[in-house]
Amino acid sequence: MGVVAVPTGKVKFFDKAKGFGFIAGDDGQEVFLPGSAVPADAEVRTGTRLEYGVADGRRGPQALSVRVLEKLPSVARAKRMPARELAPIVQDLVSVLDNLSGQLAKGTYPEKGHTIAAALRRVADQLDA
Incomplete structure (x- = not known):
């Protein structure tokens, strides 16, 4: 049984007030980041490294189950x-x-x-x- 790689990338843009953003995947794919996929206790902003699942959304790939890998310094x-x-x-x-x-x-x-x-x-x- 093979190991399934979980995609990783950096937040390209995220607007907490609007409730969405985008991830620039390490594989070059741009993924929609809905606010609902971000854990309530996580601080996500441009440059934050994430691990996430991907599903096909209405407008293309969409991130699911986001996990912050590396927090940016404040x-x-x-x-x-x-x-x-x-x-x-x-x-x-x-x-x-x-x-x-x-x-x-x-x-x-x-x-x-x-x-x-x-x-x-x-x-x-x-x-x-």
Whole structure:
């Protein structure tokens, strides 16, 4: 009994919002990648290496049972600031939020609320990278 080779390739394009993309197979074949074939916990983007099954779809080959072989490094994670540099910023932000809490309890919003919100977003982006 022979061994059946499972196709592999790289994601050529994938739009999570639209729910589809395409794989450039190592064999040169372009395969449609429906979002339903991608595991819910997988992050798939251009260049991600995949292993997949193939079925004939209405418009040609379609990927099934996708498995991520090689995750791409996160650009955001590579660019985030070192934790030791983020620590004092978080401490300062805690003080600002503590003062804000007092203002809000008195029934007033801060004049520079947009500045505080921007700082919170920046810290959140660093933590989420």
